[in-house]
Amino acid sequence: MQLSRRSRAALAILWLGTLYSAPSLTGVLPDDEAEVLYDHYAGDDQVIHGTTWLIRKKIGDSFSVQYSRVTDIVSGASVDVRETGASPYVEERDENNVALTYLSGKTTFAMNYIGSTEPDYISNTANFSISRDMFGDLTTVSMNYSREWDDIFKMEKIQDAQGGYIKIHDPSFGEKHMDERTYGVGLTQVLTRNMILALNYQAITDQGFISNPYREARYLDPTSGRGWSLEQEVYPGTRTSNAIGSDLKYYLPYRAALDLQYRYYFDTFGIRAQTVQLGYTQPWRNWTFDGTARYYLQSQASFYSDLYPYLDSQNFVSGNQDISAYHSYSLGAQASYQFTIPHASWIQKTTANVRYDRLVTNYENFHEWNLTNPSGGIEPGDEPLFTLHADIYEIFLSLWF
Amino acid sequence: MRARLPLAALGLALLAGTLAACSPLQPWVKPYEREHLADPIMAFDRNATANAYLDHVYSVREAARGGDGAVGGGCGCN
């Protein structure tokens, strides 16, 4: 989807026209905060642990700046890359995120820049959003636009002079690019004293190399010992997606909150997906407890197959589990404890938090490729379907000042 | 069709905005009745960093992306 230049200009002008408001009426900037988070993902022969550092501060009455740094350290490889015999690895991703918020009347402007670097992937994103509180602050309307530029490389292991191995960018793959554009609109409406509903829509378009240099698809090959061979994954050069999401929050009279989220997604790969999430928040003295149940269902991409009939059977081929048909559910629980630090009155509030999520994904048409055993009666395509279990831990400290 | 859907959504958002701006009629939840909505447990961005991490975990494995990120609510002060 691309809005024509004229439509975009017209909408921008209409939008700017609604932005004027009496100077004495303003919204509120986000609170000053410092946060540190440690996360740990264990599942699927892959362990990822990481940290996030965040700091946010108001400058004067109209500006707020935020800086955050995210680091992920990945060990292992996800299952489809692993199934093809690719070797396990340890890799670090670093991300810097700088954001600026400007409040003018009832309108909030936000800009942010994200730079993410890993050995074979460099990503830069610029995001711009506007939101406006109106109608006695019962309604918030927002718009966002985002542009991402990615540089993709492929690592290869070569022997060095001492007989050990080093990893360099594969010159035959070279450097590939991917551009992504996001357009989004949102509407949040207070329905009653106890209920608020947020709706939002986002259209995302990717162009360029949107595949993965390491991924391969498999096809039936009677000449091979195990009955199948690998071919390079081939993706379309563009992908456009649409997502419509809703989030309803309801305040329970004994002081607790219910949260219900639903999202419908569809894209030009032919994938349709739905997400449903139910959350419950219960404060108790200095504690706040959260419980979450999430269910996700997706249909496969039209060109996906776990086992193609022969080499080069289609223009686009992919054995990527992420675009196969599957359903997953996760259950999560979080406990937060609020406290004050003695002799530090400049710190308004501090919370210590732990969260655990259990994620189970049942693939409906992705098999365990490394379990093929024709002599043992397991023909290609008869292997068990893959199931992914993951434990996700988060522990974080937040401080408001 | 594809191009008209986002325009319809945008139109809805702008309609709400302009109706609210032009309307002489008043909100049905008064500013002094926002106690529950102002409660931190009703905030969309409570635990923003932790949720951003989880969203990242899901988006790396799922085909679906976008459609989240709610702003608004809260005390509606000033």
Place this chain on the structure above:
Amino acid sequence: MLHRIARIAARGLAALVLAVPALANVTGGPAPDFTLPARAGGTVSLDQFKGQVVMINFWASWCEPCRKEMPLLNDIYRQYGPMGFTLIGVNVEPERSSALAWLKQTPVSFPVLFDATSKVSQLYGVPGMPTTVFIDRKGNVRMLHQGYNPGDENAYLDEIRELIRE
């Protein structure tokens, strides 16, 4: 299909927006009288302060700009109190516990009244939190200030000085 949903939602929202009654506008006219229970005990009526300049501040413990403003309002009360000026804080919360807990941490010396049923908030057509109303010696509402941003206290002082001189 989504087209139709968007259209229905737009019509629904329009209906919701148009189905609401109008709000009172008190500026320029006589200040509506009221009687509310006071923190110090007993009740307080606006009538008691006829002949003085009165500043009413509608606030809540859950409102951040309200909390920021209170110490400044306390300073104004202490400075101008002897000149025929009084400041009344009207707390709009249905229950007193949060307000009292906060006042314990951040004490103020001006009278605090409790408008638990929102009677007075409705009477004055409070358009936002906080709202500050300035009443002259004759009992007329001269200014209604919505919200609080750092620096607004100067506007308050200007108005108070003008009304005291009358």
